[in-house]
Amino acid sequence: MTAPAGSPPRRVAVIGGGVSGLTAAYTLRKALGDDAVIVVYEAGDRPGGLLCTRRVGDTGLDLGAEAFIVRRPEALALVRELGLADQVVSPGPLRPAIWSDDRLHPLPSPAVMGIPRDAAALGGLLDPKDRVTIDGEADRPLDWTPGRPVSVGRLVRERFGDAVVARSVDPMLGGVYSARADDLGLAETVPALAAALDAGASSLTAAVGRLLSAPAGSGPVFGALRGGYRQLVDALVAASRAVIKVDSPVRALTEIGDGFGVEAGQDGEYDALIVAVPPWQATTVLATVAPESAALLGAVRPAGSAVVGAVLAPGTAVPEHSGILVASDAGMHSKAVTLSSQKWPHLAPDGPPVLRVSFGRLGEPVDVDDQTLMRRAVDDLAAYFGAVGLAAPAVQAATVQRWPQGLPHYGPGHLPAMARALEALPPRIGLAGAAFAGVGVPACIGSARAAVARIVPGDL
Structure with missing residues (x-):
């Protein structure tokens, strides 16, 4: 009843x-x-x-969501x-790097989800022509209609150029939403930036600057x-x-x-x-x-993805970063690597290195077999490690977790x-x-x- x-x-x-x-x-x-x-x-x-x-070797590793934003109250x-x-627990002090042009670059900063305040924020990710486009953006008229649905990629591409989208914004957003910036709504994924533009910011540079000048919380961002x-x-x-x-x-x-x-x-x-x-x-x-x-x-x-969780051989040296975010024009299979035992010091503190390799974006299914996915992970890791002079890592244990319909677009x-x-x-x-x-x-x-x-x- x-x-x-x-x-x-x-x-x-x-x-x-x-x-x-x-x-x-x-x-x-x-x-x-x-x-x-x-x-x-x-x-x-x-x-x-x-x-x-899931267990990967002797380590329990999160192969879906791995962290929550501490500055939001709910979790x-x-x-x-x-x-x-x-x-x-809180992450360690190391920061992620960007993989582009066959090498690792510092994470763009200052920036809002990879959208920079100026060309200097992107370091060596850009060529001189890109720098001129970005630093001159504030002087170009902005055609903006408040509330108009627009993709992040379209806006950034029009104002800052293709390279910023592929080498900074795609790497940042791809790990969160399993999609490229061209497929993601600005108001949906960077709402504060959309609000700044709706409120009358005269350019994308001005809108990003407005957000970066706002007071930020103290302490760790993630837990x-x-x-x-x-x-x-x-x-x-x-x-x-x-x-x-x-x-x-x-x-x-x-x-x-x-x-x-x-x-x-x-x-x-x-x-x-x-x-x-x-x-x-x-x-x-x-x-x-x-x-x-x-x-x-x-x-x-649905936007699908897959994660290969891996334990490396004891004593393996790894890049001095918390992870690697991959530019979407870099030609790699993976979209990101989390160097988990460096990002989270509590993980296997006395054991071998532990990491996650992530694949898949909207429209890019990860329906290959496990062995192929693991081989791609190993090949990409060899490139990332080799770029900083480290030997290709030997994988001691690995587990594949697929999310064929993981996240809503x-x-x-x-x-x-x-x-x-x-x-x-x-x-x-x-x-x-x-x-x-x-x-x-x-x-x-x-x-x-x-x-x-x-x-x-x-x-x-």
């Missing part, structure tokens, strides 16, 4: 067991109390989604609520958990006290009186729903109960479309996940809290 309309739901189904779904289940438990029935339906064989800590607040504050994201997943499962049904993809939802029916391996009836699966899955699930929202979600494309106009999808939902259905307010873990946590607030009356 469903709860009467207007009363708090007593039976809630959460569709999807990633960080958004698990956070929703935990938030529901706090809001509804011990007597509520909360069931999480997860299509995979484990909860966690893109939070995936750090949740970690503290769950009693994991003492497990938060991680000592035992990997598996700690957060396990803590959420325990604290939510939800029934977790793995290997249970939801086929459809139906309306039953004032509630909903869930068609899965074991069907159930619920007062309310939180749908926390990727939009290309949510469109099928919601087709009957929320057709307008489903149609908008169905237009979102944040193209121009994506966020307004997602806002319409949320507005079109019927009562007692909430949507959560990486499609709505950003792809990072803090944004997913925030979207889960917002989804619960939509279906539970009163303050959370």
Whole structure:
């Protein structure tokens, strides 16, 4: 029996067991109390989604999301609520490098997501003609219409030139969104820059300068958990006290009186729903109960990727960086390398070096076999290491993790479309996940809290 309309739901189904779904289940438990029935339906064989800590040799390594932004409150607040504050670790002092023109370059600075304030910020990544284009940009008229959907790549290419996009912006954005700058909306991925232009900045140079002159927070930007994201997943499962049904993809939802029916391996009836699966899955699930929202979600494309986690032979020397971001015109297979044991000093402090090699962007599937992907990783690592005079690394152990439909595509106009999808939902259905307010873990946590607030009356 469903709860009467207007009363708090007593039976809630959460569709999807990633960080958004698990956070929703935990938030529901706090809001509804011990007597509520909360069931999480997860299509995979484990909860966690893109939070995936796996063994690589003797080391536990996150092969999906690896860190969260500390200066956003959501993730750090949740970690503290769950009693994991003492497990938060910060990265070491080393910075990433950019791979371009067969060598490693310092990360462009000062810059906003790779978009520089001036040509000097990009060091040796540019030729003299590029430098003249950048440093003269402030003197050229800017044709800008506030609120107009535009891609990051188009804007930067028009104002600063192709090289800045390929060698600075693509490397920065590609690791976050698994897409090139030409495919990413400015308002979606660099909203503060879009806001500065909407507010009347006279040039891209002026807009970047305005952001860089704003006060910045102190302390580390990123944090991680000592035992990997598996700690957060396990803590959420325990604290939510939800029934977790793995290997249970939801086929459809139906309306039953004032509630909903869930068609899965074991069907159930619920007062309310939180749908926390990727939009290309949510469109099928919601087709009957929320057709307008489903149609908008169905237009979102997935961006896939793959990660090779590797442990190198003991004593292997590695470049003095936290990682390597690869220019999109460099002709390499990989898009980035995280030198994990240098970026995160707590990882294997006395053991051999540990790293991650990342592949894949929107429209560039990573559907080759594992051996081919590992071989490409080894070949690219040999080039990166050789450029600084180091021997090609010998891989002692390796694991491949694929995310064929990992992230939603944040193209121009994506966020307004997602806002319409949320507005079109019927009562007692909430949507959560990486499609709505950003792809990072803090944004997913925030979207889960917002989804619960939509279906539970009163303050959370």
